Amino acid sequence: MYVLRRLLQAIPVVLGIVVVVFFMLRLIPGDPAAALLGTHATPEAIQALRDRWGLDEPIWVQFWLFLQQLAQGDTGTSLFYDVSTRTLIASRIPVTVALVALASVFSVLIAVPLATYAAVRKDRLPDHAIRMVPLVGLGMPSFWVGLVLILLFSVQLGWFPVGGWGDTFAEHVYGLILPALTSALGIVPLLVRSLRAGMLEVLEADYVAVARSKGIRESRVLFVHVARNAFVPTLTLLGINIAFLMGATVVVERVFQLNGLGSLMLTAISNRDFPVVQGVTIIFALAVVVITLVTDLVAAATDPRIKLS
Protein backbone atom coordinates (compact mmCIF):
# COMPACT_ATOMS: atom_id res chain seq x y z
CA MET A 1 0.00 0.00 0.00
CA TYR A 2 2.86 2.34 0.87
CA VAL A 3 4.54 1.57 -2.46
CA LEU A 4 1.37 2.43 -4.39
CA ARG A 5 0.77 5.62 -2.42
CA ARG A 6 4.35 6.74 -2.95
CA LEU A 7 4.14 6.01 -6.70
CA LEU A 8 0.90 8.00 -6.98
CA GLN A 9 2.54 10.95 -5.21
CA ALA A 10 5.21 11.08 -7.90
CA ILE A 11 2.72 11.51 -10.76
CA PRO A 12 1.73 15.16 -10.13
CA VAL A 13 5.41 16.03 -9.63
CA VAL A 14 6.34 14.53 -13.00
CA LEU A 15 3.46 16.40 -14.66
CA GLY A 16 4.58 19.60 -12.95
CA ILE A 17 8.15 19.13 -14.23
CA VAL A 18 6.83 18.76 -17.79
CA VAL A 19 4.74 21.92 -17.46
CA VAL A 20 7.65 23.93 -15.99
CA VAL A 21 10.04 22.87 -18.75
CA PHE A 22 7.38 23.66 -21.37
CA PHE A 23 6.82 27.16 -20.00
CA MET A 24 10.55 27.92 -19.95
CA LEU A 25 10.29 28.85 -23.62
CA ARG A 26 7.68 31.47 -22.68
CA LEU A 27 10.10 33.07 -20.21
CA ILE A 28 12.38 34.14 -23.05
CA PRO A 29 11.73 37.86 -23.48
CA GLY A 30 10.23 38.79 -26.87
CA ASP A 31 9.86 36.30 -29.71
CA PRO A 32 11.69 33.16 -28.51
CA ALA A 33 12.41 31.94 -32.05
CA ALA A 34 14.04 35.24 -33.04
CA ALA A 35 15.89 35.49 -29.72
CA LEU A 36 17.35 31.98 -30.01
CA LEU A 37 18.36 32.19 -33.68
CA GLY A 38 20.12 35.51 -33.14
CA THR A 39 20.29 38.70 -35.20
CA HIS A 40 21.67 37.06 -38.33
CA ALA A 41 18.73 34.70 -38.81
CA THR A 42 16.56 35.08 -41.91
CA PRO A 43 12.84 35.77 -41.39
CA GLU A 44 12.14 32.41 -43.10
CA ALA A 45 14.29 30.50 -40.59
CA ILE A 46 12.55 32.27 -37.69
CA GLN A 47 9.13 31.48 -39.16
CA ALA A 48 10.15 27.84 -39.68
CA LEU A 49 11.07 27.55 -36.00
CA ARG A 50 7.83 29.30 -34.98
CA ASP A 51 5.91 26.75 -37.05
CA ARG A 52 7.84 23.87 -35.51
CA TRP A 53 6.89 24.92 -31.98
CA GLY A 54 3.45 26.07 -33.11
CA LEU A 55 4.11 29.53 -31.69
CA ASP A 56 1.31 31.03 -33.82
CA GLU A 57 -1.18 28.53 -32.37
CA PRO A 58 -2.94 28.79 -29.01
CA ILE A 59 -0.91 27.74 -25.96
CA TRP A 60 -2.70 24.41 -25.49
CA VAL A 61 -1.84 23.38 -29.08
CA GLN A 62 1.80 24.20 -28.35
CA PHE A 63 1.65 22.13 -25.18
CA TRP A 64 0.10 19.23 -27.11
CA LEU A 65 2.94 19.39 -29.68
CA PHE A 66 5.44 19.35 -26.81
CA LEU A 67 3.75 16.35 -25.19
CA GLN A 68 3.74 14.46 -28.50
CA GLN A 69 7.50 14.93 -28.75
CA LEU A 70 8.02 13.90 -25.14
CA ALA A 71 6.01 10.74 -25.70
CA GLN A 72 8.76 9.75 -28.12
CA GLY A 73 11.36 10.50 -25.46
CA ASP A 74 12.42 13.67 -27.19
CA THR A 75 12.36 17.46 -26.83
CA GLY A 76 12.80 18.07 -30.56
CA THR A 77 15.74 18.49 -32.88
CA SER A 78 18.85 20.30 -31.71
CA LEU A 79 19.08 23.77 -33.28
CA PHE A 80 22.82 23.38 -33.56
CA TYR A 81 23.66 19.75 -34.38
CA ASP A 82 20.53 18.88 -36.36
CA VAL A 83 20.06 15.55 -34.55
CA SER A 84 17.33 14.65 -32.09
CA THR A 85 17.97 15.66 -28.49
CA ARG A 86 17.29 12.05 -27.51
CA THR A 87 20.38 10.84 -29.41
CA LEU A 88 22.54 13.63 -28.02
CA ILE A 89 21.45 13.06 -24.44
CA ALA A 90 21.73 9.26 -24.61
CA SER A 91 25.36 9.52 -25.71
CA ARG A 92 26.21 11.68 -22.68
CA ILE A 93 24.37 9.74 -19.96
CA PRO A 94 27.07 7.14 -19.10
CA VAL A 95 29.66 9.74 -18.05
CA THR A 96 27.25 11.60 -15.77
CA VAL A 97 25.80 8.43 -14.24
CA ALA A 98 29.30 7.16 -13.49
CA LEU A 99 30.30 10.53 -12.02
CA VAL A 100 27.21 10.81 -9.80
CA ALA A 101 27.53 7.18 -8.65
CA LEU A 102 31.21 7.47 -7.76
CA ALA A 103 30.61 10.84 -6.08
CA SER A 104 27.82 9.33 -3.94
CA VAL A 105 30.11 6.50 -2.87
CA PHE A 106 32.89 8.96 -2.00
CA SER A 107 30.56 11.23 -0.06
CA VAL A 108 29.34 8.32 2.10
CA LEU A 109 32.89 6.97 2.57
CA ILE A 110 34.01 10.40 3.78
CA ALA A 111 30.97 11.59 5.71
CA VAL A 112 29.96 8.46 7.66
CA PRO A 113 33.33 7.83 9.37
CA LEU A 114 33.73 11.55 10.15
CA ALA A 115 30.22 11.85 11.60
CA THR A 116 30.58 8.62 13.61
CA TYR A 117 33.95 9.64 15.02
CA ALA A 118 32.60 13.07 15.97
CA ALA A 119 29.56 11.54 17.66
CA VAL A 120 31.61 8.99 19.62
CA ARG A 121 34.01 11.71 20.79
CA LYS A 122 31.25 14.22 21.49
CA ASP A 123 32.41 17.63 22.78
CA ARG A 124 36.04 16.60 22.66
CA LEU A 125 38.76 17.74 20.28
CA PRO A 126 37.93 15.41 17.33
CA ASP A 127 34.28 16.48 17.55
CA HIS A 128 35.16 20.16 17.54
CA ALA A 129 37.54 19.63 14.62
CA ILE A 130 34.97 17.69 12.58
CA ARG A 131 32.28 20.26 13.33
CA MET A 132 34.46 22.76 11.47
CA VAL A 133 33.93 20.74 8.26
CA PRO A 134 30.42 22.03 7.49
CA LEU A 135 31.49 25.54 8.44
CA VAL A 136 34.36 25.68 5.97
CA GLY A 137 32.93 23.28 3.41
CA LEU A 138 29.58 24.96 2.82
CA GLY A 139 31.20 28.05 1.39
CA MET A 140 33.50 26.31 -1.09
CA PRO A 141 32.46 26.65 -4.74
CA SER A 142 32.74 23.22 -6.41
CA PHE A 143 34.48 24.51 -9.51
CA TRP A 144 37.09 26.19 -7.33
CA VAL A 145 37.67 23.02 -5.28
CA GLY A 146 38.14 21.21 -8.60
CA LEU A 147 40.72 23.75 -9.75
CA VAL A 148 42.62 23.53 -6.46
CA LEU A 149 42.63 19.70 -6.63
CA ILE A 150 43.90 19.87 -10.24
CA LEU A 151 46.58 22.31 -9.16
CA LEU A 152 47.69 20.05 -6.30
CA PHE A 153 47.28 16.51 -7.61
CA SER A 154 47.60 16.91 -11.38
CA VAL A 155 49.88 19.87 -11.95
CA GLN A 156 52.14 19.68 -8.88
CA LEU A 157 52.19 15.96 -8.07
CA GLY A 158 51.22 14.55 -11.48
CA TRP A 159 49.11 11.78 -9.93
CA PHE A 160 45.97 12.30 -12.00
CA PRO A 161 45.11 13.53 -15.50
CA VAL A 162 44.19 17.24 -15.74
CA GLY A 163 40.89 16.33 -17.34
CA GLY A 164 39.13 14.05 -19.79
CA TRP A 165 37.71 10.58 -19.55
CA GLY A 166 40.14 8.30 -21.46
CA ASP A 167 39.26 5.30 -23.61
CA THR A 168 39.39 2.17 -21.45
CA PHE A 169 37.38 1.32 -18.35
CA ALA A 170 40.44 1.72 -16.13
CA GLU A 171 41.09 5.15 -17.63
CA HIS A 172 37.44 6.11 -17.07
CA VAL A 173 37.64 5.28 -13.37
CA TYR A 174 41.04 6.92 -13.04
CA GLY A 175 39.83 10.07 -14.78
CA LEU A 176 36.72 10.21 -12.61
CA ILE A 177 38.47 10.12 -9.22
CA LEU A 178 39.21 13.84 -8.91
CA PRO A 179 35.89 15.03 -10.41
CA ALA A 180 33.94 12.61 -8.18
CA LEU A 181 35.90 13.74 -5.13
CA THR A 182 35.18 17.37 -6.03
CA SER A 183 31.45 16.73 -6.38
CA ALA A 184 31.38 14.65 -3.19
CA LEU A 185 33.05 17.42 -1.17
CA GLY A 186 30.12 19.65 -2.10
CA ILE A 187 27.64 17.58 -0.09
CA VAL A 188 29.95 16.13 2.59
CA PRO A 189 29.38 19.20 4.84
CA LEU A 190 25.61 18.74 4.65
CA LEU A 191 25.90 14.99 5.30
CA VAL A 192 28.33 15.35 8.23
CA ARG A 193 26.13 17.88 10.01
CA SER A 194 22.94 15.82 9.82
CA LEU A 195 24.61 12.44 10.32
CA ARG A 196 26.43 13.57 13.47
CA ALA A 197 23.12 14.62 15.00
CA GLY A 198 21.46 11.36 13.92
CA MET A 199 24.37 9.32 15.22
CA LEU A 200 24.20 11.03 18.63
CA GLU A 201 20.53 10.14 18.86
CA VAL A 202 21.24 6.47 18.11
CA LEU A 203 24.19 6.37 20.54
CA GLU A 204 21.93 7.57 23.34
CA ALA A 205 19.18 5.07 22.52
CA ASP A 206 18.15 2.44 25.06
CA TYR A 207 19.11 -0.55 22.91
CA VAL A 208 22.66 0.75 22.69
CA ALA A 209 22.82 1.11 26.46
CA VAL A 210 21.48 -2.45 26.78
CA ALA A 211 24.04 -3.78 24.30
CA ARG A 212 26.82 -2.07 26.24
CA SER A 213 25.55 -3.29 29.59
CA LYS A 214 25.63 -6.86 28.26
CA GLY A 215 29.39 -6.35 27.95
CA ILE A 216 29.53 -6.42 24.15
CA ARG A 217 32.74 -4.96 22.77
CA GLU A 218 32.41 -1.26 21.83
CA SER A 219 33.42 -1.93 18.20
CA ARG A 220 30.64 -4.51 17.90
CA VAL A 221 28.12 -2.12 19.41
CA LEU A 222 29.15 0.49 16.85
CA PHE A 223 29.26 -1.68 13.75
CA VAL A 224 26.27 -3.91 14.45
CA HIS A 225 23.80 -2.02 16.60
CA VAL A 226 24.53 1.61 15.75
CA ALA A 227 25.47 1.21 12.08
CA ARG A 228 22.35 -0.77 11.29
CA ASN A 229 20.07 1.87 12.72
CA ALA A 230 22.03 4.67 11.13
CA PHE A 231 21.72 3.13 7.66
CA VAL A 232 18.20 4.37 6.87
CA PRO A 233 18.81 8.01 7.87
CA THR A 234 22.02 7.99 5.82
CA LEU A 235 20.23 6.64 2.78
CA THR A 236 17.37 9.12 3.10
CA LEU A 237 19.83 11.94 3.57
CA LEU A 238 21.74 10.93 0.45
CA GLY A 239 18.44 10.77 -1.45
CA ILE A 240 17.58 14.31 -0.38
CA ASN A 241 21.00 15.66 -1.31
CA ILE A 242 21.37 13.80 -4.59
CA ALA A 243 19.62 16.65 -6.42
CA PHE A 244 22.20 19.10 -5.15
CA LEU A 245 25.01 16.67 -6.02
CA MET A 246 23.74 16.27 -9.59
CA GLY A 247 23.51 20.02 -10.00
CA ALA A 248 27.10 20.37 -8.83
CA THR A 249 28.33 17.84 -11.42
CA VAL A 250 27.21 20.23 -14.20
CA VAL A 251 29.97 22.68 -13.30
CA VAL A 252 32.45 19.96 -12.26
CA GLU A 253 32.17 18.35 -15.72
CA ARG A 254 33.11 21.68 -17.26
CA VAL A 255 36.18 22.04 -15.00
CA PHE A 256 37.45 18.51 -15.74
CA GLN A 257 36.42 18.54 -19.42
CA LEU A 258 34.15 15.53 -19.08
CA ASN A 259 31.60 15.03 -21.84
CA GLY A 260 28.55 14.34 -19.75
CA LEU A 261 25.07 15.86 -19.52
CA GLY A 262 26.32 18.92 -17.65
CA SER A 263 28.82 19.94 -20.29
CA LEU A 264 26.18 19.17 -22.95
CA MET A 265 23.88 21.61 -21.19
CA LEU A 266 26.51 24.32 -20.87
CA THR A 267 27.57 23.96 -24.51
CA ALA A 268 23.91 24.08 -25.55
CA ILE A 269 23.53 27.28 -23.54
CA SER A 270 26.43 28.98 -25.31
CA ASN A 271 24.98 27.79 -28.66
CA ARG A 272 21.49 29.01 -27.63
CA ASP A 273 20.35 25.45 -28.42
CA PHE A 274 17.06 25.54 -26.52
CA PRO A 275 15.68 22.04 -27.21
CA VAL A 276 18.86 20.47 -25.81
CA VAL A 277 18.73 22.65 -22.67
CA GLN A 278 15.09 21.60 -22.23
CA GLY A 279 15.98 17.94 -22.71
CA VAL A 280 18.84 17.93 -20.21
CA THR A 281 16.79 19.86 -17.63
CA ILE A 282 13.90 17.40 -17.86
CA ILE A 283 16.23 14.39 -17.65
CA PHE A 284 17.90 15.76 -14.53
CA ALA A 285 14.57 16.46 -12.81
CA LEU A 286 13.14 13.05 -13.71
CA ALA A 287 16.31 11.38 -12.44
CA VAL A 288 15.86 13.17 -9.11
CA VAL A 289 12.24 12.00 -8.86
CA VAL A 290 13.23 8.39 -9.60
CA ILE A 291 16.17 8.39 -7.18
CA THR A 292 14.10 9.92 -4.39
CA LEU A 293 11.40 7.34 -5.03
CA VAL A 294 13.87 4.45 -4.96
CA THR A 295 15.58 5.64 -1.76
CA ASP A 296 12.17 6.06 -0.10
CA LEU A 297 11.11 2.56 -1.10
CA VAL A 298 14.39 1.01 0.03
CA ALA A 299 14.15 2.89 3.33
CA ALA A 300 10.59 1.63 3.81
CA ALA A 301 11.66 -1.93 3.04
CA THR A 302 14.46 -1.67 5.62
CA ASP A 303 12.51 0.15 8.30
CA PRO A 304 8.86 -0.97 8.56
CA ARG A 305 8.00 2.03 10.77
CA ILE A 306 8.16 4.34 7.73
CA LYS A 307 5.18 2.66 6.06
CA LEU A 308 2.93 3.55 8.98
CA SER A 309 3.60 7.26 9.05
Place this chain on the structure above:
Amino acid sequence: MSAPELATTGSSEQAVALEGFVVRSHPTLRKALRNRSLLTGGAIVGTLVLIAILAPWIARYDPLQQDLAATLQLPSWVHWLGTDELGRDVWSRLVWAARFDLATGFFVVLFPFAFGTLIGTLAGYYGGWIDTVLSRIIDVVMAFPYYVLIITLVFVVGKGIRGIFIAFALADWVTYARTVRSTTLVARRMDWAAAARSGGLSDRRIIVHHILPNTITQAIVYAMSDVVYVILAVVTLGYLGLGIQAPQPDWGSMIFDGQLFMTTRWWLSTIPGLCVVVTGIGLSLVGDGLADVLRPE
Protein backbone atom coordinates in the same frame (compact mmCIF):
# COMPACT_ATOMS: atom_id res chain seq x y z
CA MET B 1 3.96 47.13 33.35
CA SER B 2 6.07 49.93 34.74
CA ALA B 3 8.85 49.74 32.14
CA PRO B 4 6.94 51.20 29.17
CA GLU B 5 5.67 54.07 31.33
CA LEU B 6 9.20 54.82 32.35
CA ALA B 7 10.22 54.95 28.72
CA THR B 8 7.55 57.44 27.75
CA THR B 9 7.82 59.81 30.66
CA GLY B 10 11.46 59.48 31.70
CA SER B 11 14.22 62.02 31.07
CA SER B 12 17.27 61.24 28.90
CA GLU B 13 19.14 60.14 32.01
CA GLN B 14 16.50 57.60 32.74
CA ALA B 15 16.55 56.52 29.09
CA VAL B 16 20.27 55.75 29.31
CA ALA B 17 19.71 53.82 32.51
CA LEU B 18 16.88 52.03 30.77
CA GLU B 19 19.15 51.09 27.88
CA GLY B 20 21.58 49.41 30.25
CA PHE B 21 18.65 47.76 31.93
CA VAL B 22 17.34 46.44 28.63
CA VAL B 23 20.68 44.92 27.65
CA ARG B 24 21.06 43.34 31.07
CA SER B 25 17.54 42.07 31.35
CA HIS B 26 16.69 41.26 27.75
CA PRO B 27 17.50 37.56 27.57
CA THR B 28 17.89 37.30 23.77
CA LEU B 29 20.19 40.28 23.55
CA ARG B 30 22.25 39.02 26.49
CA LYS B 31 22.56 35.61 24.87
CA ALA B 32 23.59 37.23 21.59
CA LEU B 33 26.38 39.21 23.26
CA ARG B 34 27.73 36.04 24.86
CA ASN B 35 27.44 33.82 21.78
CA ARG B 36 30.90 33.16 20.39
CA SER B 37 29.74 31.95 16.95
CA LEU B 38 27.60 35.02 16.48
CA LEU B 39 30.35 37.41 17.56
CA THR B 40 33.08 35.78 15.42
CA GLY B 41 30.80 35.45 12.41
CA GLY B 42 29.53 38.97 12.89
CA ALA B 43 33.10 40.27 12.97
CA ILE B 44 34.00 38.41 9.74
CA VAL B 45 30.85 39.47 7.88
CA GLY B 46 31.12 42.99 9.28
CA THR B 47 34.69 43.35 8.02
CA LEU B 48 33.74 42.05 4.58
CA VAL B 49 30.74 44.36 4.35
CA LEU B 50 32.91 47.27 5.44
CA ILE B 51 35.47 46.43 2.74
CA ALA B 52 32.65 46.23 0.19
CA ILE B 53 31.21 49.59 1.25
CA LEU B 54 34.63 51.27 1.37
CA ALA B 55 35.74 49.69 -1.92
CA PRO B 56 36.36 53.04 -3.68
CA TRP B 57 38.89 54.00 -0.96
CA ILE B 58 40.41 50.58 -0.30
CA ALA B 59 40.91 49.54 -3.90
CA ARG B 60 43.92 51.78 -4.70
CA TYR B 61 43.33 51.46 -8.50
CA ASP B 62 40.42 51.54 -10.92
CA PRO B 63 39.45 47.84 -11.22
CA LEU B 64 38.70 48.28 -14.91
CA GLN B 65 41.89 50.19 -15.80
CA GLN B 66 43.94 48.04 -18.19
CA ASP B 67 47.68 48.39 -18.60
CA LEU B 68 48.82 46.13 -21.42
CA ALA B 69 52.44 47.06 -20.75
CA ALA B 70 52.21 45.55 -17.25
CA THR B 71 50.26 42.27 -17.56
CA LEU B 72 50.55 39.29 -15.17
CA GLN B 73 52.92 41.08 -12.81
CA LEU B 74 54.01 39.39 -9.60
CA PRO B 75 52.80 40.79 -6.27
CA SER B 76 54.74 43.91 -5.30
CA TRP B 77 54.34 47.12 -3.31
CA VAL B 78 52.84 48.73 -6.40
CA HIS B 79 50.35 45.92 -7.05
CA TRP B 80 49.76 44.01 -3.79
CA LEU B 81 48.44 40.90 -5.57
CA GLY B 82 50.03 41.56 -8.94
CA THR B 83 48.11 42.23 -12.14
CA ASP B 84 45.92 40.04 -14.35
CA GLU B 85 46.27 39.18 -18.04
CA LEU B 86 45.03 42.64 -19.03
CA GLY B 87 47.29 44.45 -16.55
CA ARG B 88 44.43 45.24 -14.14
CA ASP B 89 45.28 45.45 -10.43
CA VAL B 90 44.12 42.18 -8.82
CA TRP B 91 43.68 43.61 -5.29
CA SER B 92 41.38 46.36 -6.60
CA ARG B 93 39.34 43.86 -8.62
CA LEU B 94 39.05 41.58 -5.57
CA VAL B 95 37.72 44.44 -3.42
CA TRP B 96 35.22 45.63 -6.02
CA ALA B 97 34.14 42.04 -6.65
CA ALA B 98 33.35 41.79 -2.92
CA ARG B 99 31.06 44.77 -3.36
CA PHE B 100 29.19 43.26 -6.33
CA ASP B 101 29.01 39.67 -5.04
CA LEU B 102 28.01 40.51 -1.45
CA ALA B 103 25.43 43.06 -2.55
CA THR B 104 23.95 40.57 -5.01
CA GLY B 105 23.88 37.84 -2.37
CA PHE B 106 22.16 39.97 0.28
CA PHE B 107 19.60 41.60 -2.02
CA VAL B 108 18.78 38.47 -4.02
CA VAL B 109 17.56 36.54 -0.93
CA LEU B 110 15.08 39.24 0.10
CA PHE B 111 12.33 38.27 -2.35
CA PRO B 112 12.62 34.47 -1.89
CA PHE B 113 12.67 35.05 1.90
CA ALA B 114 9.48 37.14 1.90
CA PHE B 115 7.61 35.17 -0.75
CA GLY B 116 8.62 31.75 0.62
CA THR B 117 7.60 32.74 4.15
CA LEU B 118 4.22 33.96 2.88
CA ILE B 119 3.54 30.78 0.87
CA GLY B 120 4.70 28.53 3.72
CA THR B 121 2.49 30.37 6.23
CA LEU B 122 -0.58 30.15 3.98
CA ALA B 123 -0.02 26.44 3.29
CA GLY B 124 0.61 25.59 6.93
CA TYR B 125 -2.15 27.76 8.43
CA TYR B 126 -5.03 27.02 6.08
CA GLY B 127 -4.16 23.41 5.21
CA GLY B 128 -6.66 21.58 3.02
CA TRP B 129 -6.53 22.05 -0.74
CA ILE B 130 -4.44 25.24 -0.46
CA ASP B 131 -1.75 23.22 1.30
CA THR B 132 -2.02 20.34 -1.18
CA VAL B 133 -1.61 22.59 -4.22
CA LEU B 134 1.21 24.69 -2.75
CA SER B 135 3.06 21.62 -1.48
CA ARG B 136 2.95 19.96 -4.90
CA ILE B 137 4.32 23.14 -6.51
CA ILE B 138 7.15 23.11 -3.95
CA ASP B 139 7.82 19.42 -4.75
CA VAL B 140 8.05 20.22 -8.46
CA VAL B 141 10.51 23.07 -8.04
CA MET B 142 12.59 20.99 -5.61
CA ALA B 143 12.83 18.13 -8.11
CA PHE B 144 15.12 20.22 -10.29
CA PRO B 145 18.77 20.10 -9.22
CA TYR B 146 19.49 23.57 -7.79
CA TYR B 147 22.26 24.51 -10.20
CA VAL B 148 20.48 23.04 -13.22
CA LEU B 149 17.41 25.16 -12.49
CA ILE B 150 19.34 28.35 -11.76
CA ILE B 151 21.60 28.02 -14.82
CA THR B 152 18.67 27.20 -17.12
CA LEU B 153 16.55 30.07 -15.78
CA VAL B 154 19.36 32.59 -16.14
CA PHE B 155 19.90 31.37 -19.71
CA VAL B 156 16.20 31.73 -20.48
CA VAL B 157 15.53 35.15 -18.95
CA GLY B 158 18.91 36.59 -19.93
CA LYS B 159 22.34 36.58 -18.29
CA GLY B 160 23.58 39.26 -15.91
CA ILE B 161 22.22 40.86 -12.77
CA ARG B 162 18.57 41.09 -13.93
CA GLY B 163 18.53 37.44 -14.93
CA ILE B 164 20.03 36.48 -11.56
CA PHE B 165 17.26 38.30 -9.65
CA ILE B 166 14.48 36.70 -11.71
CA ALA B 167 16.01 33.21 -11.59
CA PHE B 168 16.37 33.21 -7.80
CA ALA B 169 12.94 34.76 -7.33
CA LEU B 170 11.47 31.81 -9.24
CA ALA B 171 13.63 29.03 -7.80
CA ASP B 172 14.86 29.95 -4.34
CA TRP B 173 11.65 30.52 -2.33
CA VAL B 174 10.80 26.84 -1.96
CA THR B 175 13.11 26.00 0.94
CA TYR B 176 11.72 28.94 2.95
CA ALA B 177 8.19 27.84 2.10
CA ARG B 178 8.84 24.26 3.16
CA THR B 179 10.55 25.26 6.43
CA VAL B 180 7.92 27.82 7.42
CA ARG B 181 5.08 25.49 6.42
CA SER B 182 6.23 22.80 8.84
CA THR B 183 6.78 25.22 11.73
CA THR B 184 3.39 26.84 11.05
CA LEU B 185 1.72 23.43 11.19
CA VAL B 186 3.15 22.97 14.67
CA ALA B 187 2.36 26.52 15.86
CA ARG B 188 -1.23 26.32 14.61
CA ARG B 189 -1.96 23.40 16.93
CA MET B 190 -0.60 25.14 20.03
CA ASP B 191 -2.98 26.11 22.82
CA TRP B 192 -2.34 29.82 22.42
CA ALA B 193 -3.30 29.64 18.74
CA ALA B 194 -6.55 27.89 19.65
CA ALA B 195 -7.10 30.53 22.34
CA ALA B 196 -6.58 33.32 19.83
CA ARG B 197 -9.05 31.68 17.45
CA SER B 198 -11.69 31.10 20.08
CA GLY B 199 -11.20 34.71 21.15
CA GLY B 200 -12.61 35.62 17.75
CA LEU B 201 -9.45 37.17 16.30
CA SER B 202 -9.29 37.39 12.51
CA ASP B 203 -7.03 34.95 10.62
CA ARG B 204 -4.88 37.84 9.49
CA ARG B 205 -4.34 39.04 13.05
CA ILE B 206 -3.59 35.55 14.32
CA ILE B 207 -1.05 34.98 11.53
CA VAL B 208 0.70 38.34 11.85
CA HIS B 209 0.71 38.70 15.63
CA HIS B 210 0.77 35.12 16.87
CA ILE B 211 1.99 32.65 14.25
CA LEU B 212 4.66 34.60 12.34
CA PRO B 213 6.69 35.73 15.38
CA ASN B 214 7.13 32.04 16.20
CA THR B 215 7.87 30.76 12.70
CA ILE B 216 9.97 33.51 11.21
CA THR B 217 13.11 32.76 13.24
CA GLN B 218 13.61 29.51 11.30
CA ALA B 219 13.38 31.45 8.05
CA ILE B 220 15.85 34.05 9.30
CA VAL B 221 18.34 31.37 10.34
CA TYR B 222 17.99 29.65 6.97
CA ALA B 223 18.42 33.01 5.20
CA MET B 224 21.98 33.16 6.57
CA SER B 225 22.92 29.85 4.90
CA ASP B 226 20.91 30.90 1.88
CA VAL B 227 23.04 34.01 1.37
CA VAL B 228 26.02 31.61 1.23
CA TYR B 229 24.26 29.38 -1.32
CA VAL B 230 23.23 32.40 -3.41
CA ILE B 231 26.75 33.89 -3.39
CA LEU B 232 28.12 30.46 -4.38
CA ALA B 233 25.62 30.25 -7.23
CA VAL B 234 26.30 33.83 -8.35
CA VAL B 235 30.04 33.12 -8.36
CA THR B 236 29.42 29.88 -10.26
CA LEU B 237 27.33 31.76 -12.82
CA GLY B 238 30.17 34.28 -13.09
CA TYR B 239 32.61 31.43 -13.72
CA LEU B 240 30.35 30.15 -16.51
CA GLY B 241 30.05 33.63 -18.02
CA LEU B 242 26.35 33.91 -17.16
CA GLY B 243 26.57 36.02 -14.00
CA ILE B 244 27.79 39.54 -13.32
CA GLN B 245 29.00 40.60 -16.75
CA ALA B 246 32.53 41.62 -17.74
CA PRO B 247 34.29 43.96 -17.37
CA GLN B 248 32.59 44.33 -13.93
CA PRO B 249 34.77 42.33 -11.51
CA ASP B 250 33.26 39.24 -9.85
CA TRP B 251 35.03 36.49 -7.90
CA GLY B 252 33.72 33.80 -10.27
CA SER B 253 34.90 35.40 -13.50
CA MET B 254 38.24 36.21 -11.81
CA ILE B 255 38.68 32.49 -11.04
CA PHE B 256 37.82 31.68 -14.66
CA ASP B 257 40.27 34.23 -16.06
CA GLY B 258 43.05 33.07 -13.74
CA GLN B 259 42.57 29.42 -14.68
CA LEU B 260 44.68 29.80 -17.83
CA PHE B 261 47.68 30.93 -15.80
CA MET B 262 47.34 28.39 -13.02
CA THR B 263 50.83 26.89 -13.32
CA THR B 264 52.68 30.21 -13.09
CA ARG B 265 50.20 32.56 -11.30
CA TRP B 266 48.27 30.22 -9.01
CA TRP B 267 46.97 33.04 -6.79
CA LEU B 268 44.90 34.54 -9.60
CA SER B 269 42.39 31.66 -9.28
CA THR B 270 42.84 30.55 -5.68
CA ILE B 271 42.54 33.87 -3.83
CA PRO B 272 39.09 34.88 -5.17
CA GLY B 273 37.93 31.38 -4.17
CA LEU B 274 39.32 31.90 -0.65
CA CYS B 275 37.29 35.12 -0.41
CA VAL B 276 34.15 33.07 -1.10
CA VAL B 277 35.17 30.52 1.54
CA VAL B 278 35.77 33.22 4.18
CA THR B 279 32.40 34.81 3.38
CA GLY B 280 30.81 31.37 3.76
CA ILE B 281 32.47 30.76 7.13
CA GLY B 282 31.36 34.16 8.44
CA LEU B 283 27.75 33.78 7.37
CA SER B 284 27.53 30.17 8.61
CA LEU B 285 28.82 31.25 12.03
CA VAL B 286 26.20 34.02 12.16
CA GLY B 287 23.55 31.47 11.16
CA ASP B 288 24.64 28.96 13.83
CA GLY B 289 24.81 31.74 16.43
CA LEU B 290 21.37 33.08 15.54
CA ALA B 291 19.93 29.57 15.72
CA ASP B 292 21.29 29.25 19.28
CA VAL B 293 20.17 32.69 20.38
CA LEU B 294 16.69 32.59 18.89
CA ARG B 295 15.92 29.03 19.97
CA PRO B 296 13.19 29.13 22.61
CA GLU B 297 14.29 27.96 26.06
